[in-house]
Amino acid sequence: MNVIELHYNLWSQLQARRERLPHALLFSGLRGLGKFALARQFAASLLCETPLADGTACGNCPACGWLAQGNHPDFRLLQPEALAEAEEGEGEQGKESSKKASQQITIDQVRALDDFLHVGTHRQGLRVVVVHPAEAMNRSTANALLKTLEEPAAGTHFLLVSNEAERLLPTIRSRCQAVPVAVPSAEAAERWLAAAGVMDARRWLSLAGGAPLLAEELGSSGESQLIDALLAQVTRGASLDALAAAAALDKVVKAEKGERGAQHGPPMKRLMEWAQKWLFDLGMARAGLPVRYFVSEAAQVERVARCCDPRGLLAFSRKSLQYRRHSEHPLNSRLFLEDFFLGYAALFNRR
Ligand SMILES: [Zn+2]
Structure with a gap:
């Protein structure tokens, strides 16, 4: 089951704003609601060359293919090294390197965006940068990102994702349009958990305060x-x-x-x-x-x-x-x- 089904109203609103999309969006809300997955789906939707009627990425065009393989030239994901390793590794080896892996997004990662943002897009379309989680930046990193947000390159969209938006620099928050992600209905969340094969869905959902992805993580x-x-x-x-x-x-x-x-x-x-x-x-x-x-x-x-x-x-x-x-x-x-x-x-x- 797709995370879009958990947040269908929000998804429709995002799609309705596609043509006049602000330069930076901030997806915020409780941990475990699926904000990151949603931001990624939205990035895919923006980059897709032949999106479906509801805006979902088609999954078949070259852009979708590159994104799935992690080498779309107009897409960047800024996340702490430790998170990236956890995603890739899931237990296999990785132990030695993960000792040193940063829990923070580093200033070098932000600086590396400069080149990316100042060459033309490869598909004459949009560029998308997902920043996750946005609170994993120290002050100087956040300030470096702020500079980029203040001088928006044409056709570039930043999608920031945060569990703790109140901890972000106010100047960063004010550069972004807020996309508050709400707790989905219990019905939709339980359907999601059932599809994910989580036993005792109702129990985990309440322990997770209604956040379905957190419930899934806890349950498994x-x-x-x-x-x-x-x-x-x-x-x-x-x-x-x-x-x-x-x-x-x-x-x-x-x-x-x-x-x-x-x-x-x-x-x-x-x-x-x-x-x-x-x-x-x-x-x-x-x-x-x-x-x-x-x-x-x-x-x-x-x-x-x-x-x-x-x-x-x-x-x-x-x-x-x-x-x-x-x-x-x-x-x-x-x-x-x-x-x-x-x-x-x-x-x-x-x-
Ligand atoms: Zn596509």
């Missing part, structure tokens, strides 16, 4: 080990043994390091993100509102929420932001978790 990446281990502890509420919980989770986190950690981010950070979502849902349930993330476990959320101290919960939820911030490199993961679970257990001992 074994994230449930981390989530289930956390749930096994936090659902105990008043009968939680904080030190035992910390020991159990510490084991899971350590096992998650290594290969999976490299691929999906530091496990402690991911664990703390889930913990934060759990606390958020407890707060919702406590306020009599529907839970957002742990929808499949709503009954347990509500049961636990009933016996926790609401004020303490509010304070601890705030504190969980700090846990999350410090979770990438805790000095001692066991102590870090003990601190967290002691704080959590205290929510239930205030009668």
Whole structure:
């Protein structure tokens, strides 16, 4: 199933603006909505020589062929080296080089655009540059890109993609027309996940906050080990043994390091993100509102929420932001978790 089907209205709007397309667009929204895939499809659509009626690239013309092979002369993709390697490699070798691969788009990559932008297009058509993710630029790189955005070369379109548009330089944002990408309808998202063969689609979709590509990634990446281990502890509420919980989770986190950690981010950070979502849902349930993330476990959320101290919960939820911030490199993961679970257990001992 094509990502366009998830965002069909947006796609139609983009197509309607084709003839008077601004020089730079900024696709922004939550992680896992398919913004990058959508921007790529739109780039393909702009470059295609015989697009279909709805604007989709035909897939058969020479331009589509070059793009598919990664050598279209009028297309550039700026992304961190590490991302490019992850895309190509997917586990095969690559390990040695990925140690050095940059997590950032480098200033050299932006400078290399100069030549590209100042020779004529090969197909007398358009040039397209996709920048993904746009927040992966430091200030000097962003400023170099800004110069290019300020002096638009004719027929050139920049498609920036960002999960965290608020972190971009305001001057970059103001040069781009915003393309906010919304959470698709649950119906469309579930169809997408079913087509992708994801089991438990509904559960993953709510855990992913409605973002279908993130749900797919979570559902197929074994994230449930981390989530289930956390749930096994936090659902105990008043009968939680904080030190035992910390020991159990510490084991899971350590096992998650290594290969999976490299691929999906530091496990402690991911664990703390889930913990934060759990606390958020407890707060919702406590306020009599529907839970957002742990929808499949709503009954347990509500049961636990009933016996926790609401004020303490509010304070601890705030504190969980700090846990999350410090979770990438805790000095001692066991102590870090003990601190967290002691704080959590205290929510239930205030009668
Ligand atoms: Zn084509």
